[in-house]
Amino acid sequence: MGIQTDMSTAALLAAANTSILSTAVRPELVMERGQGMYLWDTDGKRYLDFVGGWAVTCLGHSPAVIQDALTQQSAALVHSSPSFYNKPMIQFAKLLTDLTGYDRAFFTSSGAEANEGAIKLARKHGSIHRGGAFEIITTINGFHGRTLATMSATGKQQWEPLFAPKIPGFKHVPLNDLEACLAAITPNTCAIMLELVQGEGGVHEAEVAYVQQLRKICDDSGIMLIFDEIQTGFGRTGKLFAYEHYGVQADVMTLGKGIGGGFPLSAMLTKEAFNIFAVGDQGGTYTGQPLAMAVGKAVVQELIRLELSLHAQQQGRYIVERLHQIEDKYNLKHIRGKGLLLAFDLPEPVGAELVAAGLEAGLLINAPNPLTIRLMPPLIVSTTDIDLMFNQLCGALDSIF
Ligand SMILES: *Cc1c(COP(=O)(O)O)cnc(C)c1O
Secondary structure (H helix, E strand, C coil), X not given: CCCCCCCCHHHHHHHHHHHCCCCCCCCCCCEEEEEECEEEECCCCEEEECCHXXXXXXXXXXXXXXXXXHHHHHHHCCCCCCCCCCHHHHHHHHHHHHHHCCCEEEEECCHHHHHHHHHHHHHXXXXXXXXXXXXXXXXXXXXXXXXXXXXXXXXXXXXCCCCCCCCCCEEEECCCCHHHHHHHCCCCEEEEEECCEECCCCCEECCHHHHHHHHHHHHHHCCEEEEECCCCCCCCCCCCCHHHHCCCXXXXXXXXXXXXXXXXXXXXXXXXXXCCCCCCCCCCCCCCCHHHHHHHHHHHHHHHHCCHHHHHHHHHHHHHHHHHHHHHHHCCEEEEEECCEEEEECCCCCHHXXXXXXXXXXXXXXXXXXXXXXXXXXXXXXXXXXXXHHHHXXXXXXXXX
16 A cells, blocks of 8 residues: 555544554544644644644744754764764864853753663763662652653652553652652762752652752762753753752753754753763664764754743743732642643642643643643743633633633
8 A cells, every 4th residue: 555645534543543552532623734833633623832843842833043053964974983082072072061160061862861870870970989888869749751760760650550660760759859869869879869959740840959968969979960941941940951940960961852943953961970871881773873973062052042941931920920920710729830831720629620721722821730730831932822722721711611
């Protein structure tokens, strides 16, 4: 059977139902095009996007800078080999280290891989400097990815019985509970790893004093501190990186999602003291992949040129203000978050129904759990987009309550 290029939506969905491995429940539509704040499906229906490709499309959909970077770089060099340097790889590493004060960058394609790198680096650190320590303390409701090691690092209770045996060496403690963290530290501990704002866990912020204490504990004991900024990085929380809210840096920071604006790209940044991998310890076919490097560089430069961190801070404030105006009417609770990583709780566990009602009305929102709605629009979101979103959100809420 040949592949038809002009399949109808019904034919596409029929083919999807028999050819795509079942891993997710997806709505009966097919996305075809994106521009700015909007996506369009194959029937021409338009969706205002407050999920942003899962906190990824920071510059909106199909931005010109990504198109240009891909066009120019793909004409020059699509791929050389991980065993060679290439120009955009060096330029992007220099840009990131200059921006952050970290010294070294390792590039991969997905957030989980960046975290795998951080986990390996933590164990390497433990083996060299802490007598073979290999345990990593992470937080309950944290999220670090879907490879076997990063699922093991993730403190999601529903995942505990899955894919046994898990990778050993992870202890999960409640976020913001310093005593629990202290109690979990043993001579076997090589690292503490956390998100400064738990994204998938439902937008829960680490407290400033807690994070500063973790920094001190790690300094005093030689334990490595890792911030997973895959969701919080690149302006999402109203600062270029979430650590700027805390006045401390980790030894290792992992980045993903927004870094490529939609192109598969992630990075692990470290201080010079943790530049400790031996040759061959870490690698990957696509590390420093030229197209990804060119896109990352273009995206980060554009984020800075447009001052999108500040814009995210301002637009986030406006969304929170608007949420407070409707909280009593709909009995919303715990309006929370920073910048454009925001959430609120519903009075009843109808998250999935609300997401479906939004979709019907042409609005994309996310429910990380049945009680919580999360908003993470592209950082370019305008006040007009926000007003439009509230019209649609209230319509969806009215249809349910
Ligand atoms: C999304 C996410 C990951 C995993 O990234 P992938 O690109 O899906 O592998 C890891 N950590 C955090 C905090 C995330 O939000």
